[in-house]
Amino acid sequence: MTSIDVVNLTKEYGQTRAVDGLTFSVLPGRVTGFLGPNGAGKSTTMRLVLGLDRPTSGTATVGGRSYASLDEPLRTVGALLDPGAALGARTARDHLRVLAAAGRLPTSRVDEVLEQTGIASVARRRISTFSLGMRQRLGIAAALLGDPAVLMLDEPSNGLDPEGIIWIRELMREFADDGRAVLVSSHLMSETAAVADHLVVLGKGRLLADTGIQDFLDEWTTPRVRLRTTEGERLRGVLVREGYQPVQADDGRWTVENARVEEIGPIAAREGIPILELAGEGASLEAAYLALTSGEAEFTTTTSPLSQEV
Amino acid sequence: MSTIPLTPMKSHVSLTPSLRSEWWKIVSVRGQWVALAAVFLATLGFSLLMSGTFTAEQLAAPEFDPLRSAYYGLNFGGIGAVSFGAMAAAGEYKSGAIRLSLAAVPHRGVFYTAKLAVIGALALVVGLATSLTCFLIGQALMDEYGVGLGDPGALRSVLGCGIYLALITLFAAGLTMVARSAPAVIGTLIPFLMMMSFVIGDLDDDGGIAEFLPDRAGQQILLQDPTGPLSPWAGLGVLALWTGAALWAGWVALRRRDA
Structure with a gap:
């Protein structure tokens, strides 16, 4: 070894x-x-x-x-x-x-x-x-x-x-x-x-x-959930109360930033809101890498590097 | 400059694998064989051309030197020797091959020793074959003015001519390790060896600095009755010092520099 x-x-x-x-x-x-x-x-x-x-x-x-x-x-x-x-x-x-x-x-x-x-x-x-x-x-x-x-x-x-x-x-x-x-x-x-x-x-x-690669993805990307429902307004109210910020796109689908399907699914079930589609968006290494290196770019352009956290 | 804790040097790093590797490096590139063959063919060709065309008056002249005359083509063979030494060393610096070489043989002293040993040994074998052939055929062509291997200075000149070619080859190899480029070394060294001593020699004809230039000093070994400040072996020794300096510079460059 x-x-x-x-x-x-x-x-x-x-x-x-x-x-x-x-x-x-x-x-x-x-x-x-x-x-x-x-x-x-x-x-x-x-x-x-x-x-x-x-x-x-x-x-x-x-x-x-x-x-x-x-x-x-x-x-x-x-x-x-x-x-x-x-x-x-x-x-x-x-x-x-x-x-x-x-x-x-x-x-x-x-x-x-x-x-x-x-x-x-x-x-x-x-x-x-x-x-x-x-x-x-x-x-x-x-x-x-x-x-x-x-x-x-x-x-x-x-x-x-x-x-x-x-x-x-x-x-x-x-x-x-x-x-x-x-x-x-x-x-x-x-x-x-x-x-x-x-x-x-x-x-x-x-x-x-x-x-580890999974820890890296978790740290540098925010998970996101996409869903489709018949009761959009009611779901929005529930999710906002829970601290989420759902956004509806033109095609009627909802996107919830900083959320996982394991969180959103049970909430909808508890409230009895019908869900037609529910999908978590996998974090990509590319997104994580860019998030990290853009932080680094900021870091390097500050005049006092020690004062800034990456 | 480095803070790496020195790991204890192994008492005996084997040289044999590196020698084998360096041998393969040379036999696997045709251009290097061509340069080695050129040492033999150019020296022999020009020497025989001269030996075979001396007139009776030239041969009978009191200052006629049957030894020196047998190696008339040596300067042309020297071009081959410089090319071979430079090419064999510069192969490492073409396209960064030295990184692979040093990854395989990280001990740079072993790497350098093996490389020089193989280049030098090949040049010596070819050099001795060249000088012996030149001598034997050349003397035969000079009829009764020719001398035999047993005559004074004859064996010395044959050995010396072979050693001269090996030293010139290593001189070029050492400089190439510094310059990392065969064309640079060939382009500098050939005019230097071929012309410098003529130019300086003309200005300064009474045994001054020109006598100590590598080619002039080294060729003292070929003369039947050497004149000037350097005896035959002392002259070859001066060439060996030039070569040693070039090899030392090559070693310092290899050891110090990042590969």
């Missing part, structure tokens, strides 16, 4: 703080979604975990050790950072053989991951002839090479076709169910919502949220 632990991590490039006092853990057995706008520090954090960049202060460890001190780095962490990171003059198979040799992995693993990622048929072609989707699959193949305990993927669905997106989602699910740790960054909210159990959200290098 190996986790990634980031503690007080800070990285400055000249005057810019790309990562600012970050603390979070990526635990085994679940998929952790890594969210944040471009430039929020997600990729930098991943590079710091791999020891590629040196932190200004703080630590990033894998299984309690710095990446550089791991005995078998490729068997510990499989990472996809940049699908372009391969010399175009090499064939896909040679590219993986170079990595396998460095990681003391048998050549049989090269052929296995080529099959697994669906690029075995183009394995002997030069990488320079690859499409973005094929490069992405090759990058994922490299990450899978060591059958690692931790999987760290930066935007893995980039360039993949819909089939490939489902495949990578299932792959991450399998890893997590197998008790491994998975950290996946994405700018696609629906993608992240479909696979993540836990979320780490960054904004301007700082931690905005580190929470």
